[in-house]
Amino acid sequence: MTEVEKRYAELMDHLPVGVYRNTPGDEGRFLEANPELVAMFEAESREQLLGCRVNDLYVDPGQRKVFCEKILRHGFVREHELELKTLKGRRLLAEVNATLKRDKGGELYIDGVIADVTERKRAEADLRRACAELARSQKALKSTMRQLLASRDQLEQAQLGLIQAARFESVATLAAGVAHEVKNPLQIILMGVDYLDANLPPESGDLAGVVGDIREAARRANAIIREILELSVAARLDRREADMNAVVERSLTLVHYEAQAARVQVVRDLAPSLPPVLIDTVKIEQVLINLFLNSLQAMAQGGRLTVSTRVERARDAVRSNGASTVGEGGEHQFVAVEVRDNGPGIPRELLPKVFDPFFSTKPVGVGTGLGLAVVRKIIDLHEATIDLANGAEGGVRVAMRFRARSPTTSVMPVPDAPKRQRTAIRPASRKAAILEAR
Amino acid sequence: MKGAKKRVLIVDDEVSFTRLLKLNLEQSDGYEVQTVNAPLTALAEARRFQPELILLDVMMPDLPGGDVAAQLLADPALRHVPIIFLTAAIKKAEVSACGGLVGGLPFVAKPVEMKELRRVLDAYLA
Numbered sequence: 250m251t252e253v254e255k256r257y258a259e260l261m262d263h264l265p266v267g268v269y270r271n272t273p274g275d276e277g278r279f280l281e282a283n284p285e286l287v288a289m290f291e292a293e294s295r296e297q298l299l300g301c302r303v304n305d306l307y308v309d310p311g312q313r314k315v316f317c318e319k320i321l322r323h324g325f326v327r328e329h330e331l332e333l334k335t336l337k338g339r340r341l342l343a344e345v346n347a348t349l350k351r352d353k354g355g356e357l358y359i360d361g362v363i364a365d366v367t368e369r370k371r372a373e374a375d376l377r378r379a380c381a382e383l384a385r386s387q388k389a390l391k392s393t394m395r396q397l398l399a400s401r402d403q404l405e406q407a408q409l410g411l412i413q414a415a416r417f418e419s420v421a422t423l424a425a426g427v428a429h430e431v432k433n434p435l436q437i438i439l440m441g442v443d444y445l446d447a448n449l450p451p452e453s454g455d456l457a458g459v460v461g462d463i464r465e466a467a468r469r470a471n472a473i474i475r476e477i478l479e480l481s482v483a484a485r486l487d488r489r490e491a492d493m494n495a496v497v498e499r500s501l502t503l504v505h506y507e508a509q510a511a512r513v514q515v516v517r518d519l520a521p522s523l524p525p526v527l528i529d530t531v532k533i534e535q536v537l538i539n540l541f542l543n544s545l546q547a548m549a550q551g552g553r554l555t556v557s558t559r560v561e562r563a564r565d566a567v568r569s570n571g572a573s574t575v576g577e578g579g580e581h582q583f584v585a586v587e588v589r590d591n592g593p594g595i596p597r598e599l600l601p602k603v604f605d606p607f608f609s610t611k612p613v614g615v616g617t618g619l620g621l622a623v624v625r626k627i628i629d630l631h632e633a634t635i636d637l638a639n640g641a642e643g644g645v646r647v648a649m650r651f652r653a654r655s656p657t658t659s660v661m662p663v664p665d666a667p668k669r670q671r672t673a674i675r676p677a678s679r680k681a682a683i684l685e686a687r
Numbered sequence: 688m689k690g691a692k693k694r695v696l697i698v699d700d701e702v703s704f705t706r707l708l709k710l711n712l713e714q715s716d717g718y719e720v721q722t723v724n725a726p727l728t729a730l731a732e733a734r735r736f737q738p739e740l741i742l743l744d745v746m747m748p749d750l751p752g753g754d755v756a757a758q759l760l761a762d763p764a765l766r767h768v769p770i771i772f773l774t775a776a777i778k779k780a781e782v783s784a785c786g787g788l789v790g791g792l793p794f795v796a797k798p799v800e801m802k803e804l805r806r807v808l809d810a811y812l813a
């Protein structure tokens with residue numbers, strides 16, 4: 250050996266990778282193998298390794314075929330992974346880099362280096378598994394997080410609702426206490442007015458007007474108190490089967506005067522035959538009148554008030570009450586009532602407040618801000634729903650849904666509404682009078 | 688108007704209310720009114736006055752209207768005199784919802800105007 254050859258031989262002997270030369274094909278054999286390769290395949294000696302077929306080191310000789318085809322086609326392979334086994338049968342994963350060569354006689358042979366990557370692959374697989382595991386638990390964590398956030402939102406919502414309800418109740422309770430106290434002095438004023446009225450000298454002129462004004466004021470105060478109490482007293486509903494269309498008609502009659510005075514056109518869009526609803530007609534009339542008056546007051550310069558009714562089918566959108574009937578497929582029938590106006594609508598930032606007791610944008614004497622609070626309370630008592638929003642084409646749109654009494658479509662006769670005692674009413678106190686008549 | 692005046696006893700701790708109610712009722716000359724502002728003296732006054740109808744406030748200090756009614760109903764001479772309760776603690780709607788009766792006795796919700804009150808009184812005194 251020359252000096253150079255010796256150096257190379259030494260290099261080969263100490264390289265920590267398997268270096269080999271073998272021949273391709275099924276009967277291919279090793280021509281050269283460095284000590285690392287001998288150790289890798291657990292051969293007793295270099296000679297033992299050179300003595301065996303290359304195929305014998307493959308777990309699946311098919312892989313050898315693929316390997317040979319590849320190297321014959323391209324002249325080399327890079328980082329080719331193979332499943333191999335040692336002479337003692339231990340499996341190993343190997344990565345091979347090899348080049349195809351041809352000797353002087355034209356015979357093909359392969360020079361290559363081979364690294365045992367079993368450990369590395371196992372670590373990689375472990376890592377991949379761990380990563381997947383991590384991704385999974387991250388996903389789980391994320392969804393848990395989402396759930397947590399959602400339930401926190403729900404909790405916050407419920408809490409807000411509770412606070413709102415508590416505030417509402419305490420305002421209402423406080424107000425009710427005051428209201429009762431105010432009734433007695435009001436009673437005295439009304440009695441005094443009655444007495445003065447009966448004793449006015451004939452041709453008393455202004456005096457009669459003054460007495461009339463005092464009476465109106467007292468009635469208005471009384472109407473406000475009535476509304477406040479409406480909020481606080483655990484109202485008993487006198488629910489009966491009723492035809493919503495008839496209730497709408499009666500309520501419209503009661504605001505007929507205001508509608509005319511405001512030059513508002515009233516449009517009825519009533520479904521021809523509605524299933525009956527189980528309602529307290531007096532209270533629902535109160536709801537409708539409050540909504541009509543709001544719309545009319547918003548359209549003092551004229552406009553259009555549209556009332557529509559229709560039948561809707563929906564899955565359980567409203568809390569169930571014993572009286573309801575479930576239609577086919579668990580669907581319920583609802584009677585929807587919608588009140589629409591084309592007034593200026595409600596500024597977005599005020600929308601969340603309109604149902605609050607005492608929230609009003611109207612001057613003192615015109616609005617107490619109890620109208621919608623009472624509406625909400627009555628709707629809640631009926632286990633119905635109400636939705637107030639600005640309409641797409643301007644104005645306000647209030648949609649209510651009542652659970653229908655039964656799936657039949659026949660219109661039930663409406664029981665006689667309580668007799669209304671009607672008195673001559675001046676526009677400003679129309680609502681008071683309507684409430685008074687209850 | 689009918690011949691004899693109807694005797695009405697009003698029991699209410701609010702002095703100005705009883706005075707005004709008396710004035711209102713008596714000027715229509717169908718009624719003779721006696722007022723009582725101290726509920727503890729109501730029974731004695733009723734025995735003396737022998738009313739045909741009693742208007743009785745519910746919420747009064749010393750003796751609530753309900754207790755006064757019990758006293759009146761326990762008296763054989765007064766048992767048949769109709770009692771109408773007057774109260775601020777009840778709404779008109781509630782009164783009409785139970786047919787104007789609470790605990791079997793008629794109620795009128797305060798504030799009430801003379802027109803309506805007279806209607807109720809006439810109905811009971813007819």
Ligand SMILES: Nc1ncnc2c1ncn2[C@@H]1O[C@H](COP(=O)(O)OP(=O)(O)OP(=O)(O)O)[C@@H](O)[C@H]1O
Nearest residue numbers: 543544547603609610611616617618619620621645
């Ligand atoms: N149809 C509507 N168009 C415009 N604004 C409305 C309408 N309905 C309600 N609002 C607004 O909502 C507020 C609250 O209404 P709500 O009926 O509770 O009280 P109010 O009408 O002011 O007083 P009250 O009804 O006691 O006389 C109103 O003051 C008004 O600003």
Ligand SMILES: [Mg+2]
Nearest residue numbers: 539543620621
């Ligand atoms: Mg209103």
